[in-house]
Amino acid sequence: MKPTTKAWFTQQVICHQTSLFRTARAILSSDEDAEDAVQEAILSAYTRLDTLRDPEKFKPWLLRILVNQCYTLRRQEKPTVDLTEVADILPAETRDTAESLTLRQAVEQLPQDLQAPITLFYYEDLTIRQIARVLSLSEPAVKTRLSRGRDRLRRLMT
Amino acid sequence: MNDQEFDKAMRERARTEDFRLPEDYPGRVFAACASLKETTGRVRKKRSLTHWAAGVAAALAVFVAVPNLSAGAAAFLEDLPLLGPVVEVITFRHYTYDDGHGQADVETPRIQAAGNAAAAVNADVQAYVDRLTEQFQADCATLGESYESLDVTYSVVTDTEDWFTLRVDAVETMASGYQFSRFYNIDKAADAVVPLEELFRPDSGWAEALTEEVLRQMTEQEDPENGVTYFPEEFTGIDTGRNYYFDGNGGLVLVFDEYEIAPGSMGMPEFTIGRSVYEPFLK
Numbered sequence: 492m493k494p495t496t497k498a499w500f501t502q503q504v505i506c507h508q509t510s511l512f513r514t515a516r517a518i519l520s521s522d523e524d525a526e527d528a529v530q531e532a533i534l535s536a537y538t539r540l541d542t543l544r545d546p547e548k549f550k551p552w553l554l555r556i557l558v559n560q561c562y563t564l565r566r567q568e569k570p571t572v573d574l575t576e577v578a579d580i581l582p583a584e585t586r587d588t589a590e591s592l593t594l595r596q597a598v599e600q601l602p603q604d605l606q607a608p609i610t611l612f613y614y615e616d617l618t619i620r621q622i623a624r625v626l627s628l629s630e631p632a633v634k635t636r637l638s639r640g641r642d643r644l645r646r647l648m649t
Numbered sequence: 650m651n652d653q654e655f656d657k658a659m660r661e662r663a664r665t666e667d668f669r670l671p672e673d674y675p676g677r678v679f680a681a682c683a684s685l686k687e688t689t690g691r692v693r694k695k696r697s698l699t700h701w702a703a704g705v706a707a708a709l710a711v712f713v714a715v716p717n718l719s720a721g722a723a724a725f726l727e728d729l730p731l732l733g734p735v736v737e738v739i740t741f742r743h744y745t746y747d748d749g750h751g752q753a754d755v756e757t758p759r760i761q762a763a764g765n766a767a768a769a770v771n772a773d774v775q776a777y778v779d780r781l782t783e784q785f786q787a788d789c790a791t792l793g794e795s796y797e798s799l800d801v802t803y804s805v806v807t808d809t810e811d812w813f814t815l816r817v818d819a820v821e822t823m824a825s826g827y828q829f830s831r832f833y834n835i836d837k838a839a840d841a842v843v844p845l846e847e848l849f850r851p852d853s854g855w856a857e858a859l860t861e862e863v864l865r866q867m868t869e870q871e872d873p874e875n876g877v878t879y880f881p882e883e884f885t886g887i888d889t890g891r892n893y894y895f896d897g898n899g900g901l902v903l904v905f906d907e908y909e910i911a912p913g914s915m916g917m918p919e920f921t922i923g924r925s926v927y928e929p930f931l932k
Contacts, residue, residue: 501682508678511669521670529674531791533681538784539775542829544909545885594662613656614663620880624908641655 500540504533505551510615514554517598517610518561528564532557547613551617554625558607595646608633726861732837735763736813738805741775744763751797755782758803758815766835766842772801773819776830781819798822806894811837814894815911816907828917829906846889848901848931855930857869859887863903867910879918901927 504511511532515525524530536556548631558611591599598609607626611617650658652926741759746752757778761769778801800820807814813835822827834843839895841847849855867879892904900921911918 497685497687499683500685504678504682505675508675509668511671511678512674513668522674522794524673525673526677527891530677530681534685535784537787538684538780538787541780542906544906545888547885548883593666595657595666613659614668616660617836618882620912623912627913629914630912643654644659645655 493585497537499546499629500537504553506582507550507553510550511553511557513610514607515557515561517606518603519560519565522565528557528560532560535560537618551621551625553629554611554615558625558627564648592648594648595643597644600647601640605636607645608636609640611643612637691908721770732760732762732764732767732813732835732840734808734810736805736808737886738803741771742745746785746789748789751785753782753785753799753839753847755785755799755801756803757801758817760815764840766840766932769842770815770833770923772813773830774833777817781821785821786830803915805834807834813837816894825915827907829919830892830904832894832904834894844889845887845891845893845903850930850932851929855927856887858926858930859901859903859922860884862922862926863887866920878915886908894920 508529510538511529512525515532516522519525519528522535532553536553539556543549594613598606598613601609608622611622611625612619617625619630619633620632622628626633628636669693698860701745738758738760740756742755742757744753744755750798753908755778757775759771759774768827781799781801783857785797788797798821801817803815803817805814815833815835817833818828818830820826824850835841836843846856863884867884869882892906894902894904900923903920903922905918906915907915907917909918
């Protein structure tokens with residue numbers, strides 16, 4: 492299948508649809524916004540398919556377009572307080588110590604700036620360089636966020 | 650548990666734990682893909698081109714619709730010279746836009762010469778720049794007050810007795826900037842556009858030789874302390890349609906888009922392939 496046809500593009504999008512939603516959800520605060528962002532990214536990506544040099548790099552290429560879309564939507568969201576940043580002030584939630592968080596639950600409790608790098612690193616298996624490109628961050632910034640995210644996950648999941 | 654072990658454990662959990670998608674999500678993805686148009690890839694919004702471009706587009710359609718027109722007849726028809734030692738390139742259209750959020754400064758070049766190669770390049774360049782512009786306009790309509798910009802410029806890289814190279818550069822900015830280019834190479838004597846693969850004998854191993862040379866140079870130049878670093882794992886080999894031009898010493902310069910094989914700080918990396926490397930494979 493020629494990698495510039497609608498059929499090929501559709502096949503690729505459906506193959507990566509879970510990754511797309513996971514990444515969008517790591518940046519945006521609701522399922523609905525994440526779905527909107529994915530939908531817009533699909534439409535936008537198709538029109539710039541000629542910027543995809545290597546069909547093998549479809550996933551990181553599309554993720555980058557998606558992340559830009561998410562940033563745009565996030566700027567339009569109403570500001571919310573990031574509860575993880577005020578965890579020291581709020582009374583601690585009581586949790587049955589027998590329960591353990593799933594990875595997804597733990598990631599959702601991370602500060603917003605850590606969720607996307609952690610998601611791309613653990614779920615999408617991207618390298619630090621790829622994450623830097625997708626999120627438009629420097630590699631040192633990605634490493635710092637992964638390190639912070641890892642520390643928080645250790646505390647949440649033990 | 651050290652970091653490496655923790656990462657491995659987390660990746661395993663990511664792979665095995667159930668990640669439920671919203672119920673309507675797959676349907677929305679499918680519907681979005683189904684709505685795409687086969688040829689252009691999107692529903693065209695009604696944006697009027699300038700009257701200038703519309704008129705010239707009609708003229709180009711006539712010209713390109715007669716591909717077997719001889720170069721001599723075409724020159725007579727257009728009263729233009731064939732590609733000679735010096736090629737004139739004009740700014741065919743200059744589109745600017747600024748609404749405080751979206752900004753565009755787009756120059757579309759046109760080679761002022763007759764012949765099939767010039768016609769083919771002009772048609773391709775116009776279609777390419779039109780697509781970039783229309784996408785920018787569509788993005789402005791949907792992104793509202795978010796900042797976005799598009800800049801398109803061009804330059805003549807090479808213009809000798811035998812060879813002409815036109816470069817079209819684009820920078821799209823939305824959250825971050827992204828720079829990419831297209832190079833159009835014309836063999837004047839043959840009146841033909843020459844993509845990279847057309848320089849070489851098929852199945853001669855030219856792609857492997859160029860790939861090896863690029864990898865060698867990446868390794869040689871790597872110097873992270875001074876900001877020189879590449880993504881060799883992102884480089885899957887020299888492909889057809891790779892941007893290139895010839896420098897003044899006969900070196901074959903291969904050009905990569907920003908972020909393609911290196912971080913954005915490296916801009917658009919170029920690798921010069923010496924004659925001794927590529928000449929054995931030429932047609």
